[in-house]
Amino acid sequence: MMGPLNTTLPGLAMGLLLSLLLSLLLLAPRPVVANTQSGQPSLQQLLDQLKQERAQQRAQWQAREQRFLAEQKDQQRKLEQARSAKLQQEQSLQPLQAELERVTAEVRALEDAIARQGQQLRALQGTFSRIAGETAASLQQSPVSLQFPQRSAQLQRLAALADLPTVEDLEALWLITQEEMTAAGRVVQFDGQFVDGAGRAQTAPLTRVGTFTVFAAEGFLQYLPETQELLRPAMQPPARYLRTVEAASPSGAPGMAIRTWVVDPTRGALIRQLGHSPALAERVAQAGWIGVIILALGGVGALLALWRIGYLLWVTARVNAQLKQLHTPSAGNPLGRVLLQAGRVRTANQENYQFKLDEMVLAELPALERGQNFIKLLAAVAPLLGLLGTVTGMILTFQSISLFGNGDPKLMAGGISQALMTTVLGLVVAIPLLFSHSFVVSLSRNLVQRLDEQSAGLLAARLERTEAPHE
Template identity: 35%
Template sequence: MKLKALVTALCVASMPFAVNAESVVKQAQQEQSQQTQHNIQREAGFNHTQQTVKAQYDALVAERNKLKTATEVLSTTFSTNEQHLSTLEQQLRLESGSLGELFGVVRQTAKEVQAEQQHAVTAIDNSQDNAVVNDIVAAKALPSMVQLQGLWQAMTDQIVASGQIAKVTVPYINGDGEQSDVEALRLGSIGLVGDNGYLRWDGSQHVAMAYLQQPEHAPTLADYQQLVSKGNEMLVVDPSRGVMLEQLAQSPTLMDRLQAGGAVGKVILLLLAIGAGIAIFRGVKLAMIRQQIKAQLKQPSKPGNNPLGHILAVYNKEQSRSVEALELRLLEAIVDEQQGLEKGLSMLKLFAALAPMLGLLGTVTGMIETFQVITQFGNGDPKVMAGGISMALVTTVLGLVAAMPLLLAHNILSSQAENIRMILEKQGISLVAEQAEKNDQHGQPASVMTTEQAA
């Protein structure tokens, strides 16, 4: 009984668990069915995608095959065309012969004519053939007969224009930058002449300007018109088409060279001017003294206002003294006159020695400036260093130029003063000898000293 009751109790207790297990199984089966349907849908999507990709792949392969076929066809066509083109080029070279070289000559000639038409003064009133010439220059093929005739006509016009003297009106820019139309005379293809001389033609801007410096006796428009009106067509021109006139502005004048010497050069010129003034004044003075002495030698009895007259006056005044005293007095007078004769000569000698030293000073100063410029800007441009080098060279030249005439003047004037002094000494010695002879005649013995011994 107890066992049967126990079994019964266990069966009653296990009934809820059996119900739960059955529900779980049903739920699992339901979820498995849903998963199966989902997998079937995914497989269907994958199959559709695979079919789409395969279709696209097949289409691309077909397109590739098509392009490959077209490429092979084009490559074959290109090779065929290249061979055909090579054959045609060879045939063209054979048929053209020397026309290729002729084309090169024609283009070169056209370029020269084009440059002439654009930059020469003939472009002022002869530019109607520019289009034909420009077409020939830009052409890549052989020129046509019309173009060749146009080139021939352009060359003919240039030749004719180069021999003409024509009056033209050109735009002119003055020194203030103002532009105006002025009349000028075109001398062929060589140059232009305006009211103030030659004009520089700028072919790139088609304007005329004045040269920085005109040549000496530069012709003007009025001068040429006067020559032409007289029937004289022999005109003086610049055959270099302005190159020589432009170089003329680069040639410094004497004043430019003197200004390049700077302050040292001005000091040297001042010394030269002062020395020249002293030399001229003393030269004139010594020449007058020589003339006065010559006149005095003709009249020794009448002492005048000149060095020899002063010596004679001392002799007339000191005749009562002894020979020794007279000689000393005459020597004193000669020394006084010598100082007057040599007055200013020491200054000339000083200037002659000082001028080269100043020139050397200017040279050193100029080289210092040159080195400073090199330090700042380098030595790539010679024009930057030209100022200091010019000063260095010009001051050296000025120093030498000033020293040579001053030294020469000093030597000449010293020789003249020495000659006058010798005349005075000779006359003084003769006077002392005359006085000694007089004393001997009167029985008064006396010893006579020469001027050199007294000195």
Template identity: 40%
Template structure:
């Protein structure tokens, strides 16, 4: 019985498990079926999108192919038109060459001549009043076709106008720019095509601004409007003309004067000039004194018995025939007098020599100072612009020149004055030597006379 119950229980469990398994299998099958339906719908949607995109791409391809065909046809038509135009242009150029013939060369010559005349009109002062045909010349220069007969005639008149204006001295009224910037109308004289002269001299004319200004520096002699107005062809004097039409006159303003060069030397240059002036004063004073001394010595040589107030007179005064002294004592006395006179003769020459040696050293100092200033400018501005370095370079060069200029006359004056003093000293020494020789002869003759007197006295006693 128990076994039967157990079997029934096992059978019931199996049946229950089998029922559960059947239910699970049915659920899984239902779920898989639903998933397949969902996937099928999604695939159908994707296929629909792909089909739609494919249709759009096919339509776009068809449109592009149609456009390409249209562009190809247009390109072919344009190529044919271009070829036809090229052929037509070649035919027209050939026809132009045949019709123009040598006129093309004439057109080139006319344009070249017009350009030359245009440059002349832009640079020449004759455009102040000879400007009637300037527009005609400008039209010919800018033209791209053959000039007309009227233009050729105008070009001929423009050349004729410039030729006549270049040989005229003509009174004109022109706008003048004053130093304050105001514009005034003043009378002037045009000297051909070279310059314009006002009341104060040459005027700088500008064709771009159509006004005139003063030059900062005028040439010598300076032509004026009054001089040209009062002159006649027979009384006309020579007039300075700038053939470069103002370039040389502008450079004349840049050429420094001697005051500018001295100012460029700075403090060192002024010191050198001061030394030169002092040295020349010393040389002048000593030169006059030595000259007067030589004149007095020449007069003294003619009257040696009457010593005067001069170096030779004082030397002669040292010798006194009435006094009894030896030749050695007289020589020392004369040497003392000559030494005193030599010191007086050479007074100031040592200072003159010192100034002559000091001037080049100061010039070298100015050169070094100028170079230091130049290098400082280069350090500050970082370039080597001559205009920026002009101050230092001017000091470096001018002081050297001033030092040499000051040293040369001072050395020459020292040499001349030393030679004069040496010449006077030689005269004094020569006269002193003569006095010593005279005294030595006198000393030698006195013992001989005493001896002869003694001999005479002894013979008389006998």
């Protein structure tokens, strides 16, 4: 309603301004000059014309005002209609507003659920990436990777996933883990390459025992996870371990017998340590010249003990045979010689006869007891020499520590190990010599006891013969 009124106000103001200017011009004092000759209108005519124009303008203004009032009523009616329509719309929107609030609440609940599920999925993604990374690091240390080189790249891809893992990714990780678990319980033979001690790559049949040990016909192989290669160490374990290094049928082959395998749970560390362990000759060399002396004395004592044991066993057999034939004595055994000499004694004095028998038995003792004291001496000297070598070795070890410091434990441990080898050799020599000495002494005592028994029997028989005529 106010729009048309606003547009006519500038026009009315302009008309009023023009009327005011004309009035001022008419009322201004001017010299009255009668110009009857010109054709210009007079003042009365101008006044009439001005009144006529004002009447026309007033009529126009009244018409405009009437039109404006009519338009105002029309606009008022439209305003009432709009308000009524607005009220109706508001009344009709109330159920929709309630529905909107309900839907908004549901949307918020769904958004919260999505957020919670998103947290769970992010946790799943983190757990999956962690397990994939740990599995990749663990399987890189496994020699099974030699047969499946592509799984390392696959595990790296799974560990580097930035999005949620798919079902295919979960199944891939599960299959790789199950594959490793299955391979850990099998003995598999396959063709592969390894680097020998000279640095040359060789292709040969390889045998893998679970996820622990790999070997070829040339010996045990060490798996290098950094390069995923096999290396044959120059230092191999002792021969008793190498006996198991031979061609083997794959696990599960029909007719396969139960076998014993060398399994290194540390995947090469124990075999490498065994390879660096000194052999027997190296141990003896560590003992130095004192160890050589101990072994030489042990060898002499062993030969002497074997000789005495063999001799005494032979004499025991001859004496046992002589016991079965006492009436036909033989000079080839101590008992036979005692019997022969006892038969040649011609004396009636019993004490003299007993002295003669004792003299005969004593004459046999040197041959039966020869070498016993020397064996005993060697058994006593060997540990003393070992102790001497240990003391000198410890002195050298502490001298090296004083020169180079104790920063390297291997230096001290190696020196002590070498120093103790002489004690070990001394005990190894002394213990068998002690048993040998005891056995030799028991054999000789048994023979001497039998000679004493037989000499006592001879003396008793002579007493019976001498006492029989008097009765």
